[in-house]
Amino acid sequence: MPKSKRLMELMMTVNRKRKFTVKELAGEFGVSSRTILRDLQELSELGVPLYSEVGPHGGYQVLNERVLPPIAFTEEEAVAIFFASHALRHYSFLPFETESSSALSKFYNYISGDIRDRIDEMKNRVDFVSPQRQSAFPHLGILLDGAVRQRVIRIEYESREENLCRDIQPVGIYASGGLWYCPAYCFRRKDFRLFRCDRILSAALLPEAEPLDHRDVNLSNWKTRIRSKRHGADCYVELSKMGVELCEPELSRRVPMHVREDGSGYLEGSLPLEDIPFLARFFIGLGREATVKQPPELLDEIKRGLAELTEKYNRE
Template structure:
């Protein structure tokens, strides 16, 4: 076996074994212990995080941050991976901000020169914009750790009623329209709630709190486990072509939109009654590009908002 092939297989082996001795590796690869020691030294210089312990129960082990073996990408795959990571730069904070930046730099540096030239030419030709928000979300990593490891998080939260301290058990985190959100079980309300991550003034894992078994709850189904009875109302809104484009660009998740051949269309969907204040403001912002037919409650709220605006501007 050639040295390069042995190093490649050795990297995959130590990642898989996590803890091993030089003798074990020498027997497995059919080489001397001295050769294995030289190979391990080379892997360490390449960035594989190895740690050695002396004594009768000693040996080598790979510390927590393991290095993955090389993966062969086609040129198109490499470019797609680069821009997928590159698009995240518009978010001021990520739960893995430092790691994503480091990975992107490594990815770019080790690409062939012609592929780097192609990426450089594309940087000013393609982008993925995200609204820039003034408030930051510095506790994304803590919330994500809590969701993965089923931990209870103690947070200080800036709500409409003022600052409050709560214990929550996160389901996960997701980004929408420039904001980060965290669905979580709130021990104060004894139910699931949706929290804005930028409104969390502090967050830390509370090891003394007993978590609930929510391994079956995830971002795709958490709302179904809420004790609150969701009341849906039928929305029917006629939209111009511009109104359709605005709805598709700004509403998430996108409700049931029906497109007509000329690009106009209508919204015909069941939407939670609790969302009426949001949609009153949204459709009012569309002006004449949206005509609300149902529900009447939505129409009434839009009229009230218009009356308040008229009173401000005379």
């Protein structure tokens, strides 16, 4: 096997293994231990973070910050990957903001000049617009890490009345309408809740806390795990075709949406009572494009809001 090919396969092998010995690699590649030692030295000089341990149970291991082996991309794949990352540039806060910027910079700088020229031409032809928000989301990284690693996190949360301390186990994070949200199991409520990430004032891991086994819970099914129904209300809203288009990005994760063949539709499902003030303001903004049928609490809040608006403009 040519040395260049052996080094490439060796790089992929050591990245895949948690721990290994020189003897194991020598047997796997059919070369001497001395050759493997030289190859490992070359990989180390290329930036692969190898760590050696001495003793009867020693060997080599790759540090946590692994360096991925080179991957060959077609031109179309390279352009697609660049724009997949480029699409997030309007978000001021991302879970891996620094790393994303660094990865995109490396990717752009190391592709060939003609592909760079093509990307430069396309930058001003394609855009992915998201609403600009003044809110800060500094805790996205720890929330996502808590979801992936099944960790308990203590947060200070800003509610309408006061700041609350909560121990949560995140399900994940998602962006909608320029805001980030975190569905999580709340240990105080003993149920799943949805938290707005810009209202999380602080977040810290609780290593001593015992997490629940929620590995089967994810962003697509967490609502089905909500046990507490006493704070919910049945909702039904008729939508015009335009109403469907306006509601889909804002409400599709809150209330199930059903779309008819003609493009009109309706919202039907359970909603938390604490969402009613937001939903009332939202449906007032939709005007004739939405007709709320229930719950009565939402109808009352809409009427109250319209009365306040009428009084305001009558005064002025």
